[in-house]
Amino acid sequence: AQSVSQHNHHVILSEAASLELGCNYSYGGTVNLFWYVQYPGQHLQLLLKYFSGDPLVKGIKGFEAEFIKSKFSFNLRKPSVQWSDTAEYFCAVSRGNNLFFGTGTRLTVIP
Amino acid sequence: EADIYQTPRYLVIGTGKKITLECSQTMGHDKMYWYQQDPGMELHLIHYSYGVNSTEKGDLSSESTVSRIRTEHFPLTLESARPSHTSQYLCASSEWGGSGNTIYFGEGSWLTVV
Numbered sequence: 001a002q003s004v005s006q007h008n009h010h011v012i013l014s015e016a017a018s019l020e021l022g023c024n025y026s027y028g029g030t031v032n033l034f035w036y037v038q039y040p041g042q043h044l045q046l047l048l049k050y051f052s053g054d055p056l057v058k059g060i061k062g063f064e065a066e067f068i069k070s071k072f073s074f075n076l077r078k079p080s081v082q083w084s085d086t087a088e089y090f091c092a093v094s095r096g097n098n099l100f101f102g103t104g105t106r107l108t109v110i111p
Numbered sequence: 112e113a114d115i116y117q118t119p120r121y122l123v124i125g126t127g128k129k130i131t132l133e134c135s136q137t138m139g140h141d142k143m144y145w146y147q148q149d150p151g152m153e154l155h156l157i158h159y160s161y162g163v164n165s166t167e168k169g170d171l172s173s174e175s176t177v178s179r180i181r182t183e184h185f186p187l188t189l190e191s192a193r194p195s196h197t198s199q200y201l202c203a204s205s206e207w208g209g210s211g212n213t214i215y216f217g218e219g220s221w222l223t224v225v
Contacts, residue, residue, distance in 0.1 A: 004153070036216075043115075044201065044216035090154070098170055099214055101146075101154040 004093050006102035013081050014110050021076040021105050023065075023091030032094035033074040035065055036101075039087045047089070050074065061085070083111045114138050117202050117217035124192050124224055132187045132220045134202030143185040144214065146201040147171060154201065160185060192224040 005024045013019060025031065035047040048059025055067040065076045074091060086109045091102040115136040124130055136143065141162045146154040146169075156169030160179040174196070175189050185204075189196055202217040 009151070034213075041218075043218050044203075046213050046215075049213065098156050098159075099144075100170075103151065103153050 004091055004100050004102040006089075006091055006105050008105045009103070010106045010108070012108045012110065015083055016080045017109075019076070019078040019081045019085070019107070021089055021091075021107070023074045023076065023102060025072050025074070025091075025093045025100075027072075027093060027095055027100075033065075033067060034092040034094065034099070035059065035063070035074075035076050036090040036092060037087050038090070038104075044090065047076070081107070081109050083109045085109050115202060115204055115215055115217040117200075117220050119220060120218060121221045122223070124222070126193055126224055128192050130189050130192055130222070132200055132202075132222070134185045134187070134217060135183050136185075136202075136204040136215070136217075137183060138204060138215070139182065140204035140206055140215075141182070142205045142212075143179065144203040144205075145169075145175075145177060145185070145187050146203065147173065148199045148201060148219075150199075158187065192222075194224045197222060197224050 003026050007022050033050040036044045037047045038044045048057050050057045050067045057065050063078050067074050088104045088106050090104045093100045118133045143160045145158040147157050148154045155171035157171050157173040158177040160166050166177050175187050177187050200220045203214045205212040205214045
């Protein structure tokens with residue numbers, strides 16, 4: 001079955017720690033890849049996206065993600081997290097008319 | 112900043128009642144979507160629309176129905192709510208033009224059916 005997997009359900013980090021959230025997908029062929037973030041009480045909003053070109057994508061707020069086609073992965077990274085990064089993070093893969101989401105990873109950053 | 116609004120944000124309703132979740136966007140987007148998300152689970156597409164008078168079912172079967180009479184408005188209706196309909200419903204929109212466009216989300220409507 002086609003799917004998007006986020007293996008970490010809840011990640012707890014101290015401020016200034018480095019972050020890497022895993023995302024794997026199982027679709028073949030061309031895909032568009034996204035990371036969305038949902039801060040407490042707010043909309044889901046786009047963090048970054050990959051369509052083509054450089055597999056290392058820079059997003060807002062110091063986030064980046066690397067598309068590794070051979071591993072079907074699109075992991076999200078940030079070198080130094082802040083308390084304000086506490087949120088839920090969703091990886092998504094676009095195919096045709098649909099956007100398939102992972103189950104999300106809740107990030108809690110401790111001051 | 113996304114200009115997409117959902118009402119109500121929270122609703123508790125009795126079994127058998129009819130409910131409509133409202134969704135409006137002011138960005139002039141042609142494509143609109145409804146996603147359903149149970150706690151700790153994936154978001155699943157239940158309905159989408161390419162434009163006025165266009166509605167399609169998504170990958171997750173749903174007893175809800177939608178309509179698209181105006182570009183900016185995409186309401187979702189449950190004729191007879193059941194406890195199994197308890198979930199979060201997220202409305203979204205994007206520009207027309209393929210799978211790569213960014214989707215903008217509303218804040219969601221939390222529905223509890225008792």
